[in-house]
Amino acid sequence: MSSILIVEDESSVNRAIEFTLSKENYTVYQAYTLKEANQIFVEHEIDMILCDVNLPDGNGLEWIKQLRKHTNIPVIFLTALDQEIDQVMGYKAGADDYITKPFSLSVLVLKVNAFFRRNSPEKKDYVESGVWRFYLDEFCADDGKTKVTFTKNEWKLLRILLEHPKIILSKGQILQNAFDNGEEFFDENMVAVYIRRLREKLEKDPADPQYIRNVRGLGYLWNQSCRKR
Numbered sequence: 676m677s678s679i680l681i682v683e684d685e686s687s688v689n690r691a692i693e694f695t696l697s698k699e700n701y702t703v704y705q706a707y708t709l710k711e712a713n714q715i716f717v718e719h720e721i722d723m724i725l726c727d728v729n730l731p732d733g734n735g736l737e738w739i740k741q742l743r744k745h746t747n748i749p750v751i752f753l754t755a756l757d758q759e760i761d762q763v764m765g766y767k768a769g770a771d772d773y774i775t776k777p778f779s780l781s782v783l784v785l786k787v788n789a790f791f792r793r794n795s796p797e798k799k800d801y802v803e804s805g806v807w808r809f810y811l812d813e814f815c816a817d818d819g820k821t822k823v824t825f826t827k828n829e830w831k832l833l834r835i836l837l838e839h840p841k842i843i844l845s846k847g848q849i850l851q852n853a854f855d856n857g858e859e860f861f862d863e864n865m866v867a868v869y870i871r872r873l874r875e876k877l878e879k880d881p882a883d884p885q886y887i888r889n890v891r892g893l894g895y896l897w898n899q900s901c902r903k904r
Contacts, residue, residue: 677722678702682712709733728754736768743769805899836897845894
């Protein structure tokens with residue numbers, strides 16, 4: 676959950692912003708002076724600042740200039756000053772955006788949400804199993820030291836095993852569920868070929884596999900627990 680510091684001396688505006696952003700599930704801290712803002716900033720992890728320019732104990736532009744020497748935290752200035760030079764000064768001080776009073780709370784929320792959406796790291800779905808992390812949309816895996824990639828058909832077979840950990844799958848089941856008929860000719864011998872290729876990429880000792888076990892006369896199983904993230 677992202678946290679936002681409001682630095683605004685007009686209590687009605689401060690409370691309205693706090694109420695609106697809290698409803699959007701942000702953690703909101705309120706300051707009415709730069710002194711209060713400094714204290715909150717030191718004591719809490721802040722992800723964004725909404726800052727007025729003219730405050731009782733100083734100038735918000737100068738305060739942000741000082742913060743910019745130590746952090747790149749995003750800042751949106753809130754001000755009644757709407758001249759072009761005022762906006763230029765705001766951006767020079769380190770503003771990421773600028774909103775002029777009176778403003779719509781809905782517009783403010785849209786700006787805040789859009790900023791976090793643009794700047795949040797892209798979430799990657801993956802499966803953890805043993806030392807490996809398998810990235811579901813990228814045909815690859817890594818163990819923290821080594822990254823390995825897979826062909827499309829290797830990945831199809833691997834996905835079936837990861838989706839059914841600790842379950843014995845026959846060669847016929849693997850053929851039926853992993854490979855598209857007509858795309859390429861596959862038979863049970865080809866399953867064994869791809870199993871060998873996967874072991875060469877994933878197993879520390881392919882001759883003594885810890886991940887892909889052969890259950891004689893029955894088929895193969897993925898011999899590790901899987902956790903989807």
